Amino acid sequence: xxxxxxxxEKSIKIGELFCGxxxxxxxxxxxxxxxxxxxxxxxSDTCKTFKNHHPNCxxxxxxxxxxxxxxxxxxxxxxxxxxxxxxxxxxSIAGKTEGLKGKYxxxxxxxxxxxxxxxxxxxxxxxxxxxxxPNAKHKDTERFKNFTKIMRDLSRCSEHxxxxxxxxxxxxxxxxxxxxxxxxxxxxxxxxFKKNNISYKKPNGNLPTISCKTALEEGVPGTNQKxxxxxxxxxxxxxxxxHSSDVKLRLENTKEGQNVWQIADEFxxxxxxxxxxxxxxxxxxxxxxxxxxxxxxxxxxxxxxxRENRALTNRERARLQTFDDNYKFEGNKESVRRQIGMAVPxxxxxxxxxxxxxxxxxxxxxxxxxxxxxxxxxGKKLSFTGEIxxxxxx
Numbered sequence: 001x002x003x004x005x006x007x008x009e010k011s012i013k014i015g016e017l018f019c020g021x022x023x024x025x026x027x028x029x030x031x032x033x034x035x036x037x038x039x040x041x042x043x044s045d046t047c048k049t050f051k052n053h054h055p056n057c058x059x060x061x062x063x064x065x066x067x068x069x070x071x072x073x074x075x076x077x078x079x080x081x082x083x084x085x086x087x088x089x090x091x092s093i094a095g096k097t098e099g100l101k102g103k104y105x106x107x108x109x110x111x112x113x114x115x116x117x118x119x120x121x122x123x124x125x126x127x128x129x130x131x132x133x134p135n136a137k138h139k140d141t142e143r144f145k146n147f148t149k150i151m152r153d154l155s156r157c158s159e160h161x162x163x164x165x166x167x168x169x170x171x172x173x174x175x176x177x178x179x180x181x182x183x184x185x186x187x188x189x190x191x192x193f194k195k196n197n198i199s200y201k202k203p204n205g206n207l208p209t210i211s212c213k214t215a216l217e218e219g220v221p222g223t224n225q226k227x228x229x230x231x232x233x234x235x236x237x238x239x240x241x242x243h244s245s246d247v248k249l250r251l252e253n254t255k256e257g258q259n260v261w262q263i264a265d266e267f268x269x270x271x272x273x274x275x276x277x278x279x280x281x282x283x284x285x286x287x288x289x290x291x292x293x294x295x296x297x298x299x300x301x302x303x304x305x306x307r308e309n310r311a312l313t314n315r316e317r318a319r320l321q322t323f324d325d326n327y328k329f330e331g332n333k334e335s336v337r338r339q340i341g342m343a344v345p346x347x348x349x350x351x352x353x354x355x356x357x358x359x360x361x362x363x364x365x366x367x368x369x370x371x372x373x374x375x376x377x378x379g380k381k382l383s384f385t386g387e388i389x390x391x392x393x394x
Contacts, residue, residue: 201369
């Protein structure tokens with residue numbers, strides 16, 4: 001037992017694809033015992049943000065295939081675990097939901113190439129909850145077929161395959177002041193899983209929810225109660241949005257918890273007949289967690305203060321994503337908005353990685369815990385309440 005504990009006193013080396021500004025990496029740092037040795041992202045400002053907060057990590061900027069896999073991967077340091085939040089654009093219900101036929105949907109295959117090369121002991125992947133169907137009754141849908149292909153392909157990586165668990169986590173149940181639901185995949189290399197009797201238990205949820213008011217009411221350091229900035233203590237990324245007179249009038253006539261479709265047409269968007277998303281110009285409801293913070297979208301998607309007639313600042317959005325107030329994002333206002341919206345909430349990442357770290361300690365026998373979905377290495381069956389044969393999707 002002493003030898004086993006001695007092994008895990010050493011830092012667990014992590015590589016990360018599609019790393020974003022560092023939500024996963026900050027969570028790993030706060031979980032303790034992990035160290036990022038390399039990371040990759042396409043977006044220049046995002047890479048600068050990540051590097052500033054993780055100076056000892058080699059950050060490779062550029063396309064995951066052109067810059068990382070084809071040019072850098074062969075010479076990168078060995079890793080114990082891989083993190084990847086592969087782009088969700090084609091699976092999100094806020095997008096065109098093109099799935100594996102879209103530009104971003106197939107990018108999980110980059111992770112397959114990396115897993116085949118490095119053969120890490122484990123991986124953790126994150127994506128929108130809509131990537132997975134709610135249950136096995138949806139087996140004839142495109143969504144089910146896409147998800148089973150992703151699970152099957154990942155389970156076949158390396159000569160040992162990967163034992164994979166998938167769970168839908170509601171981050172508001174994990175201390176995040178935001179209703180952000182995500183599908184989390186945790187995989188273990190087949191031989192490592194068997195040798196160590198890996199017993200992975202997803203992080204404990206069901207915590208009391210934190211309201212957006214609680215997260216925001218203390219105010220951003222460097223501003224007074226009226227929102228004025230003290231130049232000597234100017235906070236990072238706290239620029240206010242300049243609203244047009246129409247938008248100001250619209251927000252003045254919107255109560256907390258309401259969106260633009262719930263107010264009089266004279267203040268709303270009467271010419272808009274489609275794309276009536278519920279979050280358009282929606283004010284937060286002070287007693288509840290915020291709705292999902294996004295990184296893209298036009299007018300009306302910036303998240304709106306429950307009391308004040310304005311969009312949140314990036315610093316306030318970062319609070320809803322549980323970044324520390326001193327975490328500085330690089331780039332202009334819209335670039336920073338993109339980074340924050342795309343990130344994994346830090347507190348959620350921390351709890352996920354603590355659960356993974358606990359599972360890496362060798363056990364005398366395997367303990368079986370409940371998970372939403374499971375597939376064995378090179379699996380032919382997807383455990384999804386019942387078992388679904390996968391040959392039909394070959």
